[in-house]
Amino acid sequence: MESKVTEIFGDMVFDETTMKARLPKETFKQLMKTIQGGEKLDPSVATVVANAMKDWAVEKGATHFTHWFQPLTGITAEKHDSFITPTSDGKIIMEFSGKELVQGEPDASSFPSGGLRATFEARGYTAWDPTSYAFIKDGTLCIPTAFCSYTGEALDKKTPLLRSMQAINKQALRVLHLFGNEDVTSVKTTVGPEQEYFLVDKSVYDKREDLIFTGRTLFGAKSPKGQELEDHYFGMIKPRVQAFMKDLNNELWKLGILAKTEHNEVAPAQHELAPIFSTTNIACDHNQLTMEIMRKVAAKHGMVCLLHEKPFAGVNGSGKHNNWSISTNTGKNLLDPGATPASNAQFLLFLCAVIKAVDEYQDLLRISVASAGNDHRLGANEAPPAIVSMFLGDELSEILQCLEEGKPYGIHEKQKMQIGVTVLPEFNKDTTDRNRTSPFAFTGNKFEFRMLGSSESIACANVFLNTAVAEELCQFADELEKSKDFQKDMQALVLKTIKEHKRIIFNGNGYDDAWVKEAEKRGLSNLKSTPEALVHILDEKNKKVLQKHGVYSESEIVSRFEIHNEGYSKVINIEAETMLDMAKKYILPAGSKFAGKLADTIASKKAVCDAADVTYETEMLTKVSSLTSEIYKKVQQLEKDVCDVKELSGDASKTAFFYREHVFESMNELRISADELETIVPKELWPFPSYGDLLFSVR
Known part of the structure; x- marks a missing residue:
């Protein structure tokens, strides 16, 4: 099996090994300077690379190529062109030019632009990103590209991400060179995004209109069994799921994706996949x-993979844990404290840069994970609260406290883990426990940003994180480059940063109500919903930092504000329309039908025996009739709200707030009554598969 994995890994990727084998030596060397050193690409190099890439792809069975890009829809896009070129004798040859590799021109008119271009202005460009390897998917050569408008504004997720990586590289190098690290020529952030998801049987999924249209259940009474017994977490993986995971791993490995860890998550039908770290862009x-x-x-296994942040009420939703770190071209992890973190000045300075960044730009980090789906999840028991804070653990917190108070830090010896069973091997205990309630937790040599939603691109979170840290490193470098006593001034800077930004550090229980009050005392923001968060992207400090480091222009910032507000409103509107459709066509008729059966039963019993006890039927008839009436009134209210919101125009933020404050609340009210009705109506009369049917459909 080992030989098979090593043989297939990266088999469908035009990676460094393949390029080295297929490109002329000088061409390969020039391309590596672009990929590793950020040098401008020579057009002649692109022509040679394109030809070699085409030959390799055709040998692998590819007939088409596409510029694979990530527009502001949050998913990927691709337009396929074949390699064929006609010849004078009526035949064809397979060709792929350097120009076709470097630049494409997809129609940009139907992609979100947030006002960056008029609807009738259709021209957009895709530009080859040589730092992310081309790959073959479904018989098509896919070339990762950036996507921009005719006037040069970024219309995608990749371009700002590359800009933010460039920014942190520049500022981190300034700081590192102050420490004498002249051998370091590049700094890159790395990410390992853990991915949570649900699997349900397709035959059950197909009977749920809400899952098909929205990705989550808009109605659904709680199942008798959910996650109460904690028996699913890390439990035995069912054979059908294991077969899915095996095929998934094979497909990912072929594409060079470092799929490493797989397990059952907390909720029934929920699972997780975690990869090994990659450069942020590639990740x-x-x-x-x-x-x-x-x-x-x-789909090949007769199942549906649900990536919504909260597909089922009452059980854990799904997120992504963005494990983020900073590494140099020399292989040094700048967030690795080493054996003696208290005396590791370089580590402490970079740590302070992250602390200051998270504190000063906590609103940007919250914005980066804001979505209609994630609003259901943040603050619940499976996700951090909407309040951004940092967990550092006992050892680092004690070190920072000692620095602040001017006390010496006593180095603690590694403790042996005492389990109490003599046959078990001894091992060292970690210096701190993990805190799963923290939004931004230090986990040994990296930070785990736990707030991301499962369906969202990780680009935005890393754009804002990279930019915020780049800004703090820039400020540190500006101050220390003027220093005449580097060690003294550097220590003073660390101390000052700890004192001014320690409010963001919280090692306690993020789920505790007391933390909400404590966070408010500390002056930390608590942006509970997407519309509340999004308005802060237009705050002057946020616009200033994003423009200063060349990550976004002002027009690009405004466009994202418009696009994300519009996206939020569209999601809520689709959900509301789906709820109305389900309620009117299925739920109300089901309630009415059951009430009719109860009335018929009462009448038939009384006709046979006037003294017959019809207490159950009478009480149920009263309750069903009452709930049905409630649902009808709430349907009318939701219809009114949906109608009212359509009268708002021209203000995306105002519209989003209306959806949140009125439509969303009416949806919740409707669901309460409908879910209660489901607990009463017989299963054969209820029009949809239940939560029990869905969560335990894969056996």
Whole structure:
């Protein structure tokens, strides 16, 4: 099996090994300077690379190529062109030019632009990103690309991400060179995004209009059994799911995706896949591919992969844990504290940069994970609260406290884990426990940003995180480059940063109501919903930092504000329309039908025996009739809200707030009554599969 895995890994990727084998030595060397050193690409190099890439792809069975990009829809896009070129004798040859590799021109008119271009202005460009390897998917050569408008504004997720990586590289190098690290020529952020998801049987899924249209259940009474027994987490993987995971791994490995860990998650039917770290840009590309391939492989196994943040009420939703770190071209992890973190000045300075960044730009981090789906999840028992805070653990917190108070830090010896069973091997205890309630937790040599939603691209979170840290490193470098006593001034800077930004550090229980009050005392923001969060992207400090580092122009910032507000409103509107359709066509008729049966039963019993006891039927008839009437009134209210919101125009933020404050609330009210009715109506009369049917459909 080992030989098979090593043989298939990266088999469908035009990676460094393949390029080295197929490209002329000088061409390969020039391309590596672009990929690793960020040098401008020579057009002559592109021509040679294109020809070699085409030959390799055709040998692998590819007939088409596409510029694979990530528009602001949050998913990927591709337009396929064949390699064929006609010849004078009526035949064809397979060709692929350097120009076709470097630049494409897809129609941009139907992609979100947030006002960056008029609807009738259709021209857009895709530009080859050589730092992310081309790959073959479904017989098509896919070339990762950036996507921009005719006037040069970014219309995608990749371009700002590359810009943010460039920004943190520039500022981190300034700081590292102050420490004498002249051998370091590039710094890159790395990410390992854990991906949670649900699997349900397709035959059950197909009977749920809400799952088909929205990705989540809009109605559904709680199942008698959910996750109460904690028996699903890390439990034995069912054979059908294991077969899915095996095929998924094979497909991911072929594409060079470092799928490493798989297990059952907390909720029934919920699972997780975690990859090994990659450079942030590649990790983002790979995560988009992973979500796509999960859905395709699930379909082959007669299942549907649900990536919504909260497909089922009452059980845990799904997120993504964005494990983020900073590494140099020399292989050094700048967030690795080493054996003696208290005396590791370089680590402490970079740690302080992250602390300051998270504190000063907590609103940007919250914005980066804001979506209609994630609003259901943040603050619940499976996800961090909407309040951004940092967990550092006992050892780092004690070190920072000692620095602040001017006390010496006593180095603690590694403790042996005492389990109490002599036959078990001894091992060292970690210096701190993990905190699963923290939105932004230090986990040994990286930070785990736990707030991301499962269906979202990881690009935005890393754009804002990279930019915020780049800004703090820039400020540190500006101050220390003028220093005449580097060690003294550097220590003073660390101390100052700890004192001014320690409010963001919280090692306690993020689920505790007391933390909400404590966070408010500390002055931390609590942006509970997407519309509340999004308005802050237009705050002057946020616009300033994003423009300063060349990550977004002002027009690009405004466009994202418009696009995300519009996207939120569209999602809620689709959900509301789906709820109305389900309630009017299925739920109300089901309630009415059951009431009719109860009335018929009462009448028939009384006709036979006037003294017959019809207490059950009478009470149920009263309750069903009452609930049906409630549902009808709530349907009318939701219809009114949906109608009223359509009268708002021209203000995306105002519309989003109306959806949140009125439509969303009316949807919740409707669901309460409908879910109660489901607990009364006989199963054969209820029009949809229940939560029990869905959560335990894969056996």
